[in-house]
Amino acid sequence: MYNYKLSKNKILKPTDIRDPEYFHKVVDCQYACPAHTPVPEYIRLIAAERYTEAYMINWESNVFPGVLGRTCDRPCEPACRRGRISDEEEPVAICRLKRVAADNKSEVKHLMPQIPEQKNGKKIALIGGGPASLTVARDLAPLGYEIHLYDEWPAGGGMMRTQIPAFRLPIEVLDEEVNYILNMGVHTHFNHYVSSMREILEKDYDAVFVGTGAPRGRDLKLPGREEADANVHIGIEFLASVAFEHLEKVGKKVIVLGGGNTAMDCCRTSRRLGGEDVKVVVRSPFKDMKASPWEIEDAQREDIPILNNMPPKEFVIEDGKLKGVLFGKVRAEYDENGRRKLIPTGEPDEFIACDDVMIAIGQDNAFPWIERDLGIEFGKWDLPVLDKVSFQSTLPKVFFGGDAAFGPENVITAVAHGHQAAISIHLFCQGDDVMNRPAPMTNLVSQKMGIHEWIYDSPVVDDTRFQVPHEDKVISLKDRKIEVELGFDEALGFKEAQRCLNCDVQTVFTTSSCIECDACMDVCPTSCITFTTNGEEEDLRARLSAPAENLSQSLYVSEALPTTRVMIKDEDVCLHCGLCAERCPTSAWDMQKYLYNVTKAEKCYQ
Numbered sequence: 001m002y003n004y005k006l007s008k009n010k011i012l013k014p015t016d017i018r019d020p021e022y023f024h025k026v027v028d029c030q031y032a033c034p035a036h037t038p039v040p041e042y043i044r045l046i047a048a049e050r051y052t053e054a055y056m057i058n059w060e061s062n063v064f065p066g067v068l069g070r071t072c073d074r075p076c077e078p079a080c081r082r083g084r085i086s087d088e089e090e091p092v093a094i095c096r097l098k099r100v101a102a103d104n105k106s107e108v109k110h111l112m113p114q115i116p117e118q119k120n121g122k123k124i125a126l127i128g129g130g131p132a133s134l135t136v137a138r139d140l141a142p143l144g145y146e147i148h149l150y151d152e153w154p155a156g157g158g159m160m161r162t163q164i165p166a167f168r169l170p171i172e173v174l175d176e177e178v179n180y181i182l183n184m185g186v187h188t189h190f191n192h193y194v195s196s197m198r199e200i201l202e203k204d205y206d207a208v209f210v211g212t213g214a215p216r217g218r219d220l221k222l223p224g225r226e227e228a229d230a231n232v233h234i235g236i237e238f239l240a241s242v243a244f245e246h247l248e249k250v251g252k253k254v255i256v257l258g259g260g261n262t263a264m265d266c267c268r269t270s271r272r273l274g275g276e277d278v279k280v281v282v283r284s285p286f287k288d289m290k291a292s293p294w295e296i297e298d299a300q301r302e303d304i305p306i307l308n309n310m311p312p313k314e315f316v317i318e319d320g321k322l323k324g325v326l327f328g329k330v331r332a333e334y335d336e337n338g339r340r341k342l343i344p345t346g347e348p349d350e351f352i353a354c355d356d357v358m359i360a361i362g363q364d365n366a367f368p369w370i371e372r373d374l375g376i377e378f379g380k381w382d383l384p385v386l387d388k389v390s391f392q393s394t395l396p397k398v399f400f401g402g403d404a405a406f407g408p409e410n411v412i413t414a415v416a417h418g419h420q421a422a423i424s425i426h427l428f429c430q431g432d433d434v435m436n437r438p439a440p441m442t443n444l445v446s447q448k449m450g451i452h453e454w455i456y457d458s459p460v461v462d463d464t465r466f467q468v469p470h471e472d473k474v475i476s477l478k479d480r481k482i483e484v485e486l487g488f489d490e491a492l493g494f495k496e497a498q499r500c501l502n503c504d505v506q507t508v509f510t511t512s513s514c515i516e517c518d519a520c521m522d523v524c525p526t527s528c529i530t531f532t533t534n535g536e537e538e539d540l541r542a543r544l545s546a547p548a549e550n551l552s553q554s555l556y557v558s559e560a561l562p563t564t565r566v567m568i569k570d571e572d573v574c575l576h577c578g579l580c581a582e583r584c585p586t587s588a589w590d591m592q593k594y595l596y597n598v599t600k601a602e603k604c605y606q
Helices: 020-026 028-032 039-047 051-062 065-071 094-104 131-143 171-182 197-201 235-243 261-272 293-301 411-429 490-497 519-523 537-542 579-583
Strands: 123-127 146-150 187-189 207-210 232-234 253-257 277-281 312-318 321-327 330-334 340-344 350-353 356-359 398-400 441-446 448-450 505-509 529-532 555-557 566-570 589-597
Touching: 020 028, 020 441, 020 589, 028 039, 039 051, 039 094, 039 490, 051 065, 051 094, 051 411, 065 094, 065 171, 065 411, 094 490, 123 131, 131 146, 131 171, 131 207, 131 411, 197 207, 207 411, 232 235, 235 261, 235 356, 253 261, 253 321, 261 277, 261 293, 261 356, 321 356, 398 411, 505 566, 519 529, 519 579, 537 555, 579 589
Parallel strands: 123 146, 123 207, 146 187, 207 398, 232 356, 253 277, 253 356
Antiparallel strands: 312 321, 321 350, 330 340, 441 589, 505 589, 529 566, 555 566
């Protein structure tokens, strides 16, 4: 998760907790989130039934709380400290708690940024109406920019609208959050496919942002493909056709090729459009499937079998019509570096009959509309050559973000790109250096109410993750617009929120107050605190009270104490319970809430 190198051949220096990134990394969930949403902060608000405030904290960072509370890829959850307590513990349901805030919020329009009537004289073109472009609009419209958004579809949202089925993301939820942004005075040009970047550049735009996603689904060039064309569908095109009701039924027997999230959406959509016998067939082993585990579970819950280690070999045609697909049989072998090779097993090929085939084996970027003599350079995989910090292309006024920048990712990554690109566009339009980027906003606030009382809930108990209720599949499979996940109600949301360990409440150590009584070591439930002589990091990690084997987190090192020892705390296993601060007789330890907010374009000159 982190770029980290072990310090060797030198004594560890005292930790500089003034570095905004130090405690940021300790809040593992927030650090893992591409948009760096203050997760523990909004979860505490949910527990306090302050849903509107929790929603707005989310909206400030990730722009689409209702959407992401249903569809996020959840990079925060594998990083959750709760999942490290024991082998039985699961992470906090961070994603689904986001939905609790969205489902229970009050009116929020009056809390949105005010849009100035007097514009600043700068015009921005956004190509593509997905999450990256909408985030740029959300950040720049309040600064007085005139925003023009172009999209080939009749409504905004991009892949959130065209590739996420309504049974996962109700259209009213998407429309609400997209319209919060479009209602900021954005000039929309829907049903307008931009066929020439040159034409856009010839207009009077001061900057152009490209957020067109990865719109080309991969195909399979196999025998019979052309003859079977009428019954073979590219996955993302199939989902878009269903979303806009251009396609309303499929054959009774459907094969979905691919093991990613798009394949899961295709098979579940097919079940709702008349597919009675729907199978997912994957060339790789089950453990190598790219789909999120919960997406696979949802497909299996709907009685959709997944067949693995079966690469397609041929579309079988009889009398000019698709009859099925012929599959080979393979096994996986892995070398010492984990690289996989699929080896034929020698077993007979297997024929599976079908009426329709969905190909969902990946997506590629496609920029046929960008002329190659404009000064915009393209590199590997035909992706634009970009600065990874500013998202600026080799043509200074053109910026990219989302899947269009570095290839297919997810909604939350596109939002993160949009925030950073908006900063760059703002700096560029104001004639400033796009690398003159503002620092994040941070603060540390003590959580002490009394000698042994904290403002936040600090007890740490073993607690299993609560399951999100689902609609009865007999009901949900009848209508593709019926939402399957029902979400936590307020009571379950509270219980799940209480599982959060408040990792943003930091243990702050004051060396000058410590009398080296070692009481904090005695009371620590995870043995994460050690008082010892300083040394090289590799040596120190091995001789702490509990060996600090996870190099992804730092060691908190104090200045030298009167005995010449130092305090070492392993940030990886600390539970932020506050027992050290309660036990300390001199208040050398204090629990201080650390709030980290990634700066947006509006803060560039404040």
